[in-house]
Amino acid sequence: MSLITNIFEQLINGLRTGSIYALIALGYTMVYGIAKMINFAHGDIIMVGAYSLYVFIGLLELPVIAAIILSVIVCAVLGMTIEKIAYKPLRKAPPLAVLITAIGMSYFLQSAALLLFKATPIPFGNVINVPSLRLGGITISGITIVILVVTTLAMIVLTLFINKTKAGSAMRAVSEDKDAAELMGINVNRTISLTFAIGSGLAAVAGILYICQYPALIPTLGALPGIKAFVAAVLGGIGSVPGAMLGGIILGIIESISKAYISTKLSDAIVFSVLVLVLLVRPSGLLGKKKTEKV
Amino acid sequence: MNRMKLNNTITNIIFIIVSYAAVSLIVTSGILSRQMTSLIIPIGVNIILAVSLNLLTGFLGELTLGHAGFMSLGAYTGALITVNTELPEMIGLPLALIAGGVVAAIFGLVIGVPVLRLKGDYLAIVTLGFGEIIKSVLTAMEFTGGAQGLSGIPKYTTYKNFTIVFIFVVITILLIKNLVYSRHGRAICSIRDNYIASEAVGIKISKYKIMAFVISAFFAGIAGVFNAHNIGILKPDNFDYNKSIEILVIVVLGGMGNIKGSVIAAVVLTLLPELLRDADNFRMLFYAIVLIAMMLFNNSGLRERMTSWIKSKKQVKTATGGE
Numbered sequence: 001m002s003l004i005t006n007i008f009e010q011l012i013n014g015l016r017t018g019s020i021y022a023l024i025a026l027g028y029t030m031v032y033g034i035a036k037m038i039n040f041a042h043g044d045i046i047m048v049g050a051y052s053l054y055v056f057i058g059l060l061e062l063p064v065i066a067a068i069i070l071s072v073i074v075c076a077v078l079g080m081t082i083e084k085i086a087y088k089p090l091r092k093a094p095p096l097a098v099l100i101t102a103i104g105m106s107y108f109l110q111s112a113a114l115l116l117f118k119a120t121p122i123p124f125g126n127v128i129n130v131p132s133l134r135l136g137g138i139t140i141s142g143i144t145i146v147i148l149v150v151t152t153l154a155m156i157v158l159t160l161f162i163n164k165t166k167a168g169s170a171m172r173a174v175s176e177d178k179d180a181a182e183l184m185g186i187n188v189n190r191t192i193s194l195t196f197a198i199g200s201g202l203a204a205v206a207g208i209l210y211i212c213q214y215p216a217l218i219p220t221l222g223a224l225p226g227i228k229a230f231v232a233a234v235l236g237g238i239g240s241v242p243g244a245m246l247g248g249i250i251l252g253i254i255e256s257i258s259k260a261y262i263s264t265k266l267s268d269a270i271v272f273s274v275l276v277l278v279l280l281v282r283p284s285g286l287l288g289k290k291k292t293e294k295v
Numbered sequence: 296m297n298r299m300k301l302n303n304t305i306t307n308i309i310f311i312i313v314s315y316a317a318v319s320l321i322v323t324s325g326i327l328s329r330q331m332t333s334l335i336i337p338i339g340v341n342i343i344l345a346v347s348l349n350l351l352t353g354f355l356g357e358l359t360l361g362h363a364g365f366m367s368l369g370a371y372t373g374a375l376i377t378v379n380t381e382l383p384e385m386i387g388l389p390l391a392l393i394a395g396g397v398v399a400a401i402f403g404l405v406i407g408v409p410v411l412r413l414k415g416d417y418l419a420i421v422t423l424g425f426g427e428i429i430k431s432v433l434t435a436m437e438f439t440g441g442a443q444g445l446s447g448i449p450k451y452t453t454y455k456n457f458t459i460v461f462i463f464v465v466i467t468i469l470l471i472k473n474l475v476y477s478r479h480g481r482a483i484c485s486i487r488d489n490y491i492a493s494e495a496v497g498i499k500i501s502k503y504k505i506m507a508f509v510i511s512a513f514f515a516g517i518a519g520v521f522n523a524h525n526i527g528i529l530k531p532d533n534f535d536y537n538k539s540i541e542i543l544v545i546v547v548l549g550g551m552g553n554i555k556g557s558v559i560a561a562v563v564l565t566l567l568p569e570l571l572r573d574a575d576n577f578r579m580l581f582y583a584i585v586l587i588a589m590m591l592f593n594n595s596g597l598r599e600r601m602t603s604w605i606k607s608k609k610q611v612k613t614a615t616g617g618e
Contacts, residue, residue, distance in 0.1 A: 038416040086587055089595035095415045097594040099358055100547060104586030107540060111579035223536070227427075230420060265435035272424035279421060280409050 005137045010260045011253060016144045016213070018252020019151035023206040024229030025236065025244035026158065027199030033175040033239040034195045037095070040102035041082055043226015044109035045200045047219060049075045049207030051113060054124050054217055072204045079200025080193045088189075106223075113219035122217040147209050154205060155245055158198070162241060171195055175239070224268075228255070231275040237288020246286060311465055318461060322454055332454050334569055336525040339460040340518045341561040343467045345545040346554055347514035350471050352543065353552035354480065355507045356487030358419040360539045361406070361426035362515055367534035368402050368429060369395035369516025370523040371439055374448045377524065388451045388459070392520050399516025400509045402429075407508030411501050414490075426539060433531040444530035451524040460521050467514050472554050474510070483507055484552075544582045547589050 024046060031039045052074045056067035086105050090098045130142030162168040173181040174191045182188050210225060211217065228251060236247025254274060259267040278285065322332055348362050373391035380387060406425050410418050433439050440446070452460055474480050482503050485493035494500050523529050545564050549556030568578050592598055 038420070086591070089591055089597075093590075093594035096352075096356060096358055096551075097590045099416060099419060100543070101587050101590040103360075103540065103543070104583050104590065107579065108583035108587065111576075111583055115576055115580060227420075227423065231424070234417070234420070263435060265431060269428040269431040269435075272428050275424050276409060276421055279413060279417060283412060283417070 002137070006260075008138050010256050012138070012140060012144060013260075014253030014256035015249060016147050016252070017256060018232075018249035019147055020206050020209055020213070020225065020248075021229045021232045021252050022245045022248025023151055023154060023202050023209070024225060025233040025248045026155075026241065027203050028230050028233040029236075029238055029241060029244040030171075030195050030199050032233070034171060034192055035083075035087065035091075037087065037098045038102060038230065039087075039196075039199070040099070040226075041105035041109055042199065042203055043222040043224075043229070044106050044113075045075050045079060045203040045222065046207035046210060046225060047113060047222030048078055048109060049204030050124075050211045050217055050221060051117060052204075053208050053211065054122060058122075058124060068208060071208060072201045075204035075207075076197040076201040079196040079203075083193060083196040088192075106226075110219050110223070117217070117219065119219065124211055124215050124217050143212050146212070150205065150209060154202060158202075159241065161198075167191070167194060228271055231271060234275060234285055235278050237285025240285070240287045243285055243287035307469075315461055318457065322457060331566075331569065334565060335454045335457050336452060336460055336521065338562055338565045339457070339464045340522050340525070341542070341545060341565050342464050342558050343514050343518040343521075344542045345549065345557040345561045346467050346471050347511040347518070348542050349546050349549075349551065349554060349557045350475070350483075350507055351511045352546050353550075353557075354475055354483050354487060355504065357414060357504075358543075359422040359511075360419050360536065360543070361422035361424075361429075362511075362542050363534040363536070363538035364422075364426035364429040365399045365403060365512040365515035366519035366522065366538070367433060367529075367531065368512075369399040369519030370529055370534070371433060371445065371519075372398040372516070373520030374445055374523040374529055375438070377449050377451070378445070378447060384449070384451050387449075388524065391524070392463075392517055395520035396513045396516040399519065400513035403508045403510075403512025404505060406512075407505040410508075411504055423536060423539075426534075426536065430531045430535060433534075439531070440529075442531065444528055446528040448523050448527045448529065450527045452521050453525055463517060463521070467517075468554060468558065471510070471514075475554070479503065479506065541582065544585055548585055 024042065027042050027045075028039065031037065031042070049071050052071040053067055056062045056070050057064065060067075062070070082105055086101050087098065090101060130146050132139055132141045133145060134140075162171060170181070170186045170191045171194070173184065173186055174188055178188055181191075206225075206229075207222065210221070214221075229248065232247035232251040233244050234247070235251060236243030236245070251271065251274065255267055255271055258270045262270065318335060321327060322335060325332070344362065344366065348359070351357055351359050351362075373395035376391045376394055377387045380390075382390065406422065410421050413421060434442050475483070482493070482498045483506075485496075485498060486500055486503060490500055541564075545560045546557055548564065549558070549560030568575060571578070
């Protein structure tokens with residue numbers, strides 16, 4: 001195989017992983033924009049999405065489409081519930097307290113899954129069967145095509161939703177200034193709930209796509225992609241929706257290139273070094289807005 | 296004033312002697328099973344870890360999720376020294392302790408300098424990233440034994456020679472306590488409470504942040520060395536994100552910014568899993584609930600409502616009691 005086709009395949013691999021990161025990063029960014037907090041439990045919602053797909057298809061034997069929709073709903077409701085129980089009472093609390101609660105929530109979801117489904121990996125076959133595509137010397141697997149199409153669609157719909165609909169405007173208003181938005185008659189609580197629901201729904205989609213790529217379920221499957229997606233969100237500029245998409249894709253490509261040409265073991269170290277570098281050189285990220293702190 | 300200080304010192308010394316006597320009685324007499332007795336070292340290690348993390352999280356007010364990374368640096372450095380050099384224990388162990396602490400402290404400096412620009416969420420995530428970087432580098436390197444781990448470490452600090460661990464626990468507590476009540480400590484706390492104001496009155500924020508990082512990392516490294524020479528084998532996976540969280544749970548349960556609390560919580564949370572062996576699966580769930588519940592209780596106004604409710608009850612009681 002020539003070097004060029006090899007690089008191309010790596011780029012496509014990167015694009016595939018990167019679009020999953022982008023989907024997850026969107027959830028981080030939206031929640032950060034509105035609630036000004038990092039939802040550490042977001043990565044574990046991916047895991048919940050993957051496990052609920054397994055429950056609906058593997059145990060309850062529902063049709064695939066229904067199972068996917070139900071998994072997304074489960075995650076959206078879970079996201080809203082987490083916000084109601086754990087984050088809403090702490091809106092006026094110091095950031096450290098919120099952060100620790102979020103970590104606790106993430107830990108809670110992981111250990112609950114561990115108790116329910118045990119630590120041994122559950123093999124779970126691929127639910128999406130699409131034939132692979134050959135372009136010249138490059139083979140693009142069916143799952144890659146599905147992932148790329150789904151993420152592109154999700155991003156277009158989300159961008160339209162945020163920019164064109166009334167609820168989307170409400171979200172932008174709340175992230176701009178919570179108090180002013182409330183005075184304009186926006187229901188802030190409902191908007192925050194909606195944001196959590198959308199973010200978690202996207203995480204569920206990401207989880208479903210993720211287990212199509214690596215078909216084994218473990219309770220910690222969401223942790224690493226979650227953290228990496230957070231890196232992607234920071235890379236793109238946290239709070240910025242196009243930034244999350246861009247950051248996710250760049251990070252995916254960096255990861256797959258370093259896995260292929262540098263070292264598999266060190267690829268995680270490289271990804272986190274990217275985070276450190278970004279925060280040192282440009283803490284607001286590629287597309288983020290600079291903020292000056294006022295007394 | 297001086298007299299009070301003197302009294303305090305005397306009580307402290309008495310307390311240290313009594314607790315040392317109690318510990319040695321427990322270890323030598325064999326009242327408890329061997330399993331419980333051997334927990335004495337993990338307790339000491341966790342106390343050192345929790346107290347040093349408390350300096351960062353409780354007093355400096357910055358959440359770091361890479362404490363296990365510092366610990367692993369100390370553990371590996373110390374273990375590599377005792378494994379590769381043929382020194383007798385009397386020289387090898389102190390050398391390992393110093394080297395482990397110093398290497399961790401150097402990395403604390405290396406990490407502390409770049410994260411000066413960050414705070415809150417970003418700092419937490421960067422320290423988490425650093426912890427993961429350290430872990431994956433340890434896995435990738437040859438001389439650390441890779442993912443199989445480093446084995447054959449001489450067991451210098453098992454429960455039979457708990458004295459040196461005890462001494463270091465005391466040193467850690469005293470040093471961090473004195474630091475916190477000193478001028479430097481007040482500067483560190485002022486950064487937590489309002490960093491803009493403390494910068495305005497001339498406190499050098501960078502200096503104190505780095506200082507806290509370096510000291511905290513040093514003690515985490517020492518704890519790592521003890522841990523390595525107690526277990527005898529090191530694996531990079533033992534020092535992951537979960538270990539950092541475990542230490543954080545101790546600090547949070549004991550109370551952030553409360554050294555005594557950290558010590559008690561370290562003892563309780565090391566003994567508890569051993570006592571509840573059958574419910575080991577629930578341990579993580581318990582940790583998670585502790586984290587969430589403590590934060591909700593302390594920060595959502597629940598605590599104020601509860602105390603005022605208790606007060607009103609008391610008032611009712613005294614009112615009825617007066618009749």
